[in-house]
Amino acid sequence: MTDAGDTTWILVSSALVMLMTPGLALFYGGMVRHKNLLSTITMSFALLGVIGILWVLYGYSLGFGPDLGGVIGKLDFIGLMGVGQEPSGTYASTVPHLAFMIFQGMFAIITVALWTGGVVERIKFSAFLLFAVLWFTIVYCPVAHWVWGDGGWLAKFGVLDFAGGTVVHVNAGMTALALALLLKPRKGFSEGEPMEPSNIPLVILGAGLLWFGWFGFNAGSALTSGGLASSAFVATNISAAAGAATWMFMGWIYRRPSALGIATGAVAGLVAITPGAGFVHPLAGIPIGIVASITGYYCILWRTKTGIDESLDVWAVHGMGGIWGALATGIFASAAINSGGADGLLWGGGLQFAKQVAGVAAVGAFAFTATWVLGKLVDRTIGLRVKEEEEIVGLDISQHGERAYGGILP
Amino acid sequence: MKKIEATIRPEKLEPVRSALAEMGILGMTITEVIGRGKQRGIALQWRAGEYRVEFLPKLKLEIVVLDEDLSRALNTIVTKARTGERGDGKIFVLPVENAIGIRTGDEGVNAI
Numbered sequence: 001m002t003d004a005g006d007t008t009w010i011l012v013s014s015a016l017v018m019l020m021t022p023g024l025a026l027f028y029g030g031m032v033r034h035k036n037l038l039s040t041i042t043m044s045f046a047l048l049g050v051i052g053i054l055w056v057l058y059g060y061s062l063g064f065g066p067d068l069g070g071v072i073g074k075l076d077f078i079g080l081m082g083v084g085q086e087p088s089g090t091y092a093s094t095v096p097h098l099a100f101m102i103f104q105g106m107f108a109i110i111t112v113a114l115w116t117g118g119v120v121e122r123i124k125f126s127a128f129l130l131f132a133v134l135w136f137t138i139v140y141c142p143v144a145h146w147v148w149g150d151g152g153w154l155a156k157f158g159v160l161d162f163a164g165g166t167v168v169h170v171n172a173g174m175t176a177l178a179l180a181l182l183l184k185p186r187k188g189f190s191e192g193e194p195m196e197p198s199n200i201p202l203v204i205l206g207a208g209l210l211w212f213g214w215f216g217f218n219a220g221s222a223l224t225s226g227g228l229a230s231s232a233f234v235a236t237n238i239s240a241a242a243g244a245a246t247w248m249f250m251g252w253i254y255r256r257p258s259a260l261g262i263a264t265g266a267v268a269g270l271v272a273i274t275p276g277a278g279f280v281h282p283l284a285g286i287p288i289g290i291v292a293s294i295t296g297y298y299c300i301l302w303r304t305k306t307g308i309d310e311s312l313d314v315w316a317v318h319g320m321g322g323i324w325g326a327l328a329t330g331i332f333a334s335a336a337i338n339s340g341g342a343d344g345l346l347w348g349g350g351l352q353f354a355k356q357v358a359g360v361a362a363v364g365a366f367a368f369t370a371t372w373v374l375g376k377l378v379d380r381t382i383g384l385r386v387k388e389e390e391e392i393v394g395l396d397i398s399q400h401g402e403r404a405y406g407g408i409l410p
Numbered sequence: 411m412k413k414i415e416a417t418i419r420p421e422k423l424e425p426v427r428s429a430l431a432e433m434g435i436l437g438m439t440i441t442e443v444i445g446r447g448k449q450r451g452i453a454l455q456w457r458a459g460e461y462r463v464e465f466l467p468k469l470k471l472e473i474v475v476l477d478e479d480l481s482r483a484l485n486t487i488v489t490k491a492r493t494g495e496r497g498d499g500k501i502f503v504l505p506v507e508n509a510i511g512i513r514t515g516d517e518g519v520n521a522i
Contacts, residue, residue, distance in 0.1 A: 194462060194463055195461070196454070260455065260456065260457050261457055261458070296458075300458035300459070304456075304459055313457065
């Protein structure tokens with residue numbers, strides 16, 4: 001039986017998560033140089049088109065179709081076959097199957113968009129699209145099945161991931177790192193050429209849209225509209241706030257409380273609460289957000305020193321934030337909050353913590369390795385990177401034949 | 411006639427403009443520029459850590475004056491644009507061959 005309240009909430013949540021992808025586009029776009037502002041935004045926005053189609057054609061079925069050996073879904077739902085106005089019988093028993101399907105589709109789109117932060121200002125657009133389709137098919141859909149699919153091996157093993165700390169953030173973070181290593185640094189990066197952010201207000205606007213959309217991401221993942229959704233909603237806001245405030249003070253300790261830092265901290269807090277949002281007491285959002293920002297801050301400093309050009313720190317903020325969030329779920333989770341969850345370390349559940357470690361390790365290692373292989377494949381065939389002169393001119397002009405701002409003529 | 415090209419701190423435009431206006435020099439062209447002198451630019455904040463920006467925003471004023479007004483005009487700009495810190499800017503003075511008012515067709519000193 002479909003429930004009107006639950007259905008409303010899942011549809012609204014789907015729309016909220018949809019808005020995160022253009023939000024992410026602005027968040028990333030503002031951090032790159034003028035000449036690559038559009039190309040950075042376009043990568044995310046193009047995925048709304050491409051993955052939006054692939055998801056209904058076969059992605060949903062690979063992720064959530066009937067289980068095949070714990071690793072992938074069968075093709076029963078291909079082209080939305082059997083996905084209709086009635087609940088699915090397996091997932092979200094009170095909302096139409098179509099609503100559940102589109103809610104999951106928005107997660108697929110933003111997860112692919114997330115790792116674009118690692119490849120900005122130098123990836124060839126055609127290579128990006130080819131890699132994105134391969135990665136979506138071979139990495140995202142299987143991992144979603146492992147953790148969230150009925151019969152998925154990590155789900156059966158008992159890994160808890162409420163809204164995608166592992167499936168979305170660890171996955172995207174490790175992918176961005178592998179791709180950045182394959183692509184090599186941007187021209188001038190190793191020589192210390194300044195890579196000045198083109199528009200910090202855009203970054204703030206993007207972070208605001210992400211924060212807004214994240215309520216759908218986390219509270220929507222309750223798949224009902226009641227108390228659990230409310231608990232996840234509150235936990236999400238608390239962790240975002242703790243993350244933003246912490247990063248602000250981190251910047252202040254060393255120099256100044258920077259706008260870019262506060263926005264980054266909010267995102268770090270949102271990432272880290274994602275896997276535990278519906279398993280932990282909302283107040284656990286405070287330590288979860290604080291540690292996410294401290295971890296992210298030092299990971300960025302360390303990454304900069306290594307000379308790795310994982311340009312917009314998807315690994316530091318999403319990868320490490322996701323790992324911390326998954327482990328924090330194994331610490332703070334309480335069966336009293338969600339009977340479908342488990343007790344974490346704090347409540348004597350040492351085994352759950354071990355499962356969280358295993359889940360993160362499995363997904364992180366798979367994402368990094370598969371990305372390395374697929375990335376090499378694309379590089380050997382059509383080439384991952386733009387020509388040097390295209391990079392100098394900027395990707396807006398060389399890849400899209402457009403510029404973000406008009407000239408000086410009236 | 412002489413052309414003054416003065417690169418100054420953006421926030422010093424208003425004091426310079428009003429002091430020049432008081433002495434009857436009203437016409438000027440202003441361009442937003444970036445540049446550097448001997449200082450190393452400034453450090454701006456990245457999400458964690460910082461990066462250096464070598465070139466800082468300045469305003470370039472182009473003012474054409476009569477020979478007899480030159481030293482007073484230069485003195486005014488120097489006085490009003492100075493903070494005493496590095497980055498106060500530079501002034502260059504160039505000879506002007508001719509000047510033409512586009513509306514009136516006036517030439518030479520009548521055009522300025």
